[in-house]
Amino acid sequence: MALSDTQLERYARHIVLKEIGGPGQQKLLGARVLVIGAGGLGSPALLYLAAAGAGTLGIIDDDKVSLSNLQRQIIHDTDHLDAAKTQSAAAAIARLNPDVKVELHEERLTAQNALEIISRYDIVADGCDNFATRFLVSDACFLARRPLVSAAVGPFEGQLATFKPYEKDEEGTPLPTYRCLVPEAPAPGSIPTCESAGVLGALTGVMGSLQALEVIKEITGAGESLTGKLLIYDALDTRFRTIKLKRDPANPLNGENASITDLSHHA
């Protein structure tokens, strides 16, 4: 499908990039991206993906906009207090870019619905707020063979990685899964949440923007994928580092004695 005149103008600064260009922009317009959580990470990720013309954005969140969200969740605003985050996000996206179609999932991701929902999309961006959902998303993306760009924050630190554990590296070794970084969910309460420990608002902006950027790279094929790597941003020291993440052969998802074949262990 050819780009319209208004699309040529709207996406001119992408189209001029040789790494994206017209073909890359068309891939973006045809892409179906699922964003898990319209919170601190999902807000900037959704805004940048919408601005970039990612054609269909699925948004899954069962929460409502509260006043304490607005210090960082920049897709929402004061006029949308108490509105469903899915609806609030959809309104902001519609104002930003009418090219983008949104699909709202005002529910929690569960072992029952995860595979069905994730399978409807080309790529998943996880910005949820708890480890249980992170494991569910990661396992479901492996089973559905969908790339996962996973971002997470603590009060002053962000982590970002892209997972394609159903693919192999040049040496024939499967790529790592989220479980190769976090082997098992930390005990509930052992790692403070944003609610209990706080989070610097602009940090979620940095990490959600990086997440959108990696999604755009996966869709367009620009540059080098973040698979097999973990990016860590220390906001207080202003330090970024990218380290290698290899498959742990003992992990139960795609390890040598893998035991996970469905999502029943999440039920």
Add this chain to the structure above:
Amino acid sequence: MQIILNGEPRDLKGALSVEGLLSQLGLEGRKVAVERNLEIVPHSAYQDVMLEEGDRIEIVHFVGGG
């Protein structure tokens, strides 16, 4: 033997595995990953991976917020 731990030199007495280091530091394996020379050490290898002179070790605390 000296390693660099979280950017600071640290002297170790005798041979020490990654698991031994975590236990010396009083850190729980469920809450952190260990980065050795810019690579995450697989959790299942903590007992087998022995620290070497000059290793650069960073403790990566898990974060799960969004």
